[in-house]
Amino acid sequence: MTRSTFLLGVGGAAVLAASRPPAAAQGRPRNVLWIMDDDHPSYMMSPMPLVQREIGTAGTEVLGGHADVPLCGPARVSALTGLSVTTHGCDTNRTTYQDFLSAGLEDRMVARWMREAGYVTGHFGKYVNGHDGATDVPPHWDRWCETMGDGSDSGGDARSPNTGNVDGAWVDIQDGLRPSIWAAEHCATFVRQSAGTPFFAHYCPSIPHEPYNPTSASEHLYDGDTRGVSSVNEKDMQDKPMWMRQLPKQDVKAIQREFEGKKEELADLDHSCVRPILEALAEAGELQNTVIFFTSDNGYMHGEHRLRKKDQPYWESSMVPFLAKGPGVGVGARLAPAVLANHTDLAPTTCEIAGVDPLSLGVDGRSMLSLLGSGQDAGWRKRMLVTGSDVAGPGKPNPGGANNPSGRWWLLREGQRVFILHENGQKELYNMDTDPLQKNNRIRAAKPNLVRHLVATTKAMRSASGARRRSLEQ
Secondary structure (H helix, E strand, O other), rough: OOOHHHHHHHHHHHHHHHHHOOOOOOOOOOOOEEEEOOOOOOOOOOHHHHHHHHHHHHEEEEEEEEEOOOOOHHHHHHHHHOOOOHHHOOOOOOOHHHHHHHHHHHHHHHHHHHHHOOOOEEEEEEEOOOOOOOOOOOOOOOEEEEEEOOOOOOOOOOOOOOOEEOOOOEEEEEOOOOHHHEEEEEEEHHHHOOOOOOEEEEEOOOEEEOOOOOOOOOOOOOOOOOOOOOEEOOOOOOOOOOOHHHOOOHHHHHHHHHOOOOOHHHHHHHHHHHHHHHHHHOOOOOOOHHHEEEOOOOOOOEEEEOOOEEOOHHEEEEEOOEEEEOOOOOOEEEEEEEEEEEHHHHHHHHHHHHHOOOOHHOOOOOOOHHHHHHHOOOOOEEEEEEEEEOOOEOOOOOOOOOOOOOOOOOEEHHHHHHHHEEEEOEEEEEEEOOOOOOOOOOOOHHHHHHHHHHHHHHHHHHHHOOOHHHHHOO
16 A cells, blocks of 8 residues: 555545534633654654644644653653753653652643643653553543553553553553554543543653554555665764764664654554544534644654664754644744744643743743744744753663763754754764755864854753743843
8 A cells, every 4th residue: 555545634634624613712711732742753744644734734833843852751751841851850761750759840740730720631641751550640630541552552462461541540452452542542532521621631642662563554654665865874974973983884674664664653643543632622612722732752863874763962863843733823834943942842831821821830941822823933042952861870771862972962052053062072063054964063163162152051051940041042
C-alpha cells in the first residue's frame, strides 16, 4: 500500500466538519487539550494530514518550537511545571519521577493550577518517566489513565500484556490494542463526559517511540523512505567536537528502518488516536471551545552528523512540532523560525486561558496567548536556552540520554543564530539562514567579542530562573 492509497481523511473528515458546532459563546471558559507525542522530529509531519489540517492549518504553527531539554522524562517535567530543566533539576531519564517528588513539583504544576481554576483534569498515556508501574494516582488529576508498555507502543502478547493504570488500578489492555490507542479512547470518553464543564486533558501517546510496531493499516505505508539530506553520514566532520570526528558512519539500513517505523506510527497516531479525540470534541459540542496544543517531548536524529536518537544539540533533536488551534488562536498563521518557543511556555499559556495570571506562577516560561492570537512578536523573547540532559554516572543511569564524551551541553538560540557550549569548553556556532543543516561550524571565524558575549549569556541564563530568566531572554 502506498501513501496515496491510504485514505485518512475523506469520509472521516466530512463527518468531523459536519459536526462542528457554532463558535463558542462569549465568556464561556475554554477547554485545553495537550497532545504530546514521543520522539517526533519537527520535519516529520507528512504522515499526519489530519493534525496538519485540523490543528495546523486551522490554527497557528510555531516554526521555532523547541524542547526545553530534548529527552523524554526531563522534557515532560518542563512542560508540566513551566520550569526549565536548569531550574527543576530533573535532568536524567530513569530517575526523573523521584527527582520530581523530591523537588516538590507535584504541587507546582499545571494540573494543580487548572484544577484550582475550576477545571476537571485528566491524564491519558505516558507520564513522567519513572512513575510507570506505580499504583498511586498523582495529585490534582480527576481522571487517570496511564500506560505502561515497556517504553513502546507494542501490542503486547499473552506472556507480557500491555497494562494501563485506570485511577490507581492496573488492568491488562486487550491483546493487539496499542496502548496509545487505548489511551486515546479513554481521552475521548473523558471529553464526552466533561462536556459543559471546563476541562484540561493531557494526552501523551508513546508513538512514535522505538521499537516500532505500526498497525497493519500503516506498516507498509513508508517502505523505502529514509532521511535524505547531506548531513546524514556527513563527510567532513572536522568542524565538529573532537569526539565526533572519530564517529563511524551510521548503518543506512538501520536508519531507514527507524525512519519508516516513525512515519508509520505517526500515521497510526493521526488516524487512530487524534481523530477519535477530535470527533469526541465535535460530538460533545466542545471542538470550537477547546484550545489544542500539539507537540512532542523531543526530536530525533536519523544519522545527521553521524548521530542517532536524541538529546543532542542539533536542530533535528532539539526542535519539535509546535501547533496550536482554538478560540483566541490565529487561523492559518505560521510564526517564523526566529519566533522562539519551548515546552516551558505551555503551562503559563494554559493557565492564562483559564484566567490565571501567568506571572503569579513563578515559572521560567511565558504565556504565548497574545502571540498566538495576534501573530505579532513585539515584546516576545529574543533568545532562548536549550539544555542537554545530565551525563550518566555511578548510581544515576540516564537511558536514552546522549552521555557525550564532551559532557552535557547548552544551546543558545538568538534568532537564527545557534551557539552550542559543551561542558568541556568546546563550542559551535551556526547560522540557520545560511546553513540550515548545521554543516559549517563558524566558531573559529567568529569575532572574540561575540564569542565572549555568547558564552557569558549562556552561563547567565543557565543559572537564572523566573523573572530573571525571562529578562535575560529580552
